[in-house]
Amino acid sequence: MEILDYKFDHITDGYNENYTIEEDINDRNTSEKRVKEKDYDPVRLYLKEMSNLPLLSREKELYLAKKIKILSRLLNRRVLIFDYALENFVRILEEVDSESELVQFIETSASKDQNKDEMVEQIRSIAKKIRDTLEINLTDYEKISKKASPKYLKSKILRKILSRNRKAIKDIEALHIRTEIVLPVMRQLVVVLSGVVKFKKKTKGPYHKKESYKKLSTDTNKIKILTIVPIEELERAISSVNSVYDEFVSARKLFSEGNLRLVVSIAKRYRKRGMPFHDLIQEGNMGLMRAIDKYDYRMGFKFSTYATWWIKQAIIRSIDDKARTIRIPVHMTDVVNKTNHVLKTAQRDRERDSQLASIAKDAKIPISEVHRVFRIASHPVSLENPIGEAGETMLEDFIYDKKTESPVYMAHQSLLKEQLQKVLDTLSYREREVIKLRFGVDDGYSHTLEEVGKRFNITRERIRQIETAAIRKLQHPLRSRKLEGFLEGVMTN
Incomplete structure (x- = not known):
């Protein structure tokens, strides 16, 4: 009794057994030349190797396309014959809820010929049918797991399970599901089958003893059904799945290289x-x-x-x-391209007006949208772009930084502070401190008469008198002449 006894003659039309992919690979490998390290350039190496690959004739193209189609269906059947794979695949089918998801699951030719809503309903119906099949399979397994059953009954149950799974596969094939949807399921299946084989070799107990297989129930019930399959059949299934997958990948590789x-x-x-x-x-x-x-x-x-x-x-x-460094939303890309096309046409045809109003009219969009497009479509420029032929300076060297004071201004302020301090030193202590507090010379904060009076413990009027006397002294030519140059600079700016 074979798990993989499945006839595929009806899907091998146009398949030439004498024409093998391995021959193509060997011929190509013998014709490849080794590239010198001194000529290393990724694009150049790629183009050079690509030039050695043969082009596909129409006959060979059809052959590879047919073989990929045959191998994909064969791979689906080898994988989905197991309950564990069917279980995971049904979960994928049950997630199909809309037309957008349907396009990702169904082959192009099938999705064109049928109504999308009907196909979604068909997928849901088949998923429910397969789910019922899996429940029946599990029930049959429970019949022979409760007590020691004769070997013939075990084989009979396994044949029933495989027969139901083959019918489920035919229903799935009617949906024309893409092979890439099955590939993740295949990888999970190979891992699980390998684990079950190792587990069976390690335990070597009767399949019906729950003590031997109670660990499997922690994963999924569908794994328990694999325990009634002989080790030789599981190993053969692993080898078969891997073999078909490798040939499928090789065919796709040859098709892509051509x-x-x-x-x-x-x-x-x-x-x-x-x-x-x-x-x-x-x-x-x-x-x-x-x-x-x-x-x-x-x-x-x-x-x-x-x-x-x-x-x-x-x-x-x-x-x-x-x-772009700053990505433009997809919905704006068409608007930007359309506006740029209108602008280039207007610039090429000098008789036409290239003003924003004309561009908005030709592009059939509001002027405000044109302004927005120009802001979005502008490309950012790196401040580290080299300037000049030598490239010794960068763009950032020519950009005025408003946050950083210029050296000239800093020197001007330093000299002003120095001269102002010399002038203030000619006043008495109280006059000097009153002027500093009233005009915020040290901290930039101008204190009121009342605040200064509290600090010196005198009245506001007395502070005003001291301030007036100090200002009169500062206006004397002997003192004011030292600050005239700085005042002229401020007035000029």
């Missing part, structure tokens, strides 16, 4: 937009992989035609998000 030139040719159009060329290529490659996951060869068009849009979308979105 289209790297397309990414570079598209990325060249978006240079000088605030992002390095190698970053544009990287983002384009991410769009390429997204296109491979979504491509359906049955639609009839070439892959390059389909992938171009995804590559452009990935690059443009990256430029919008990362090119």
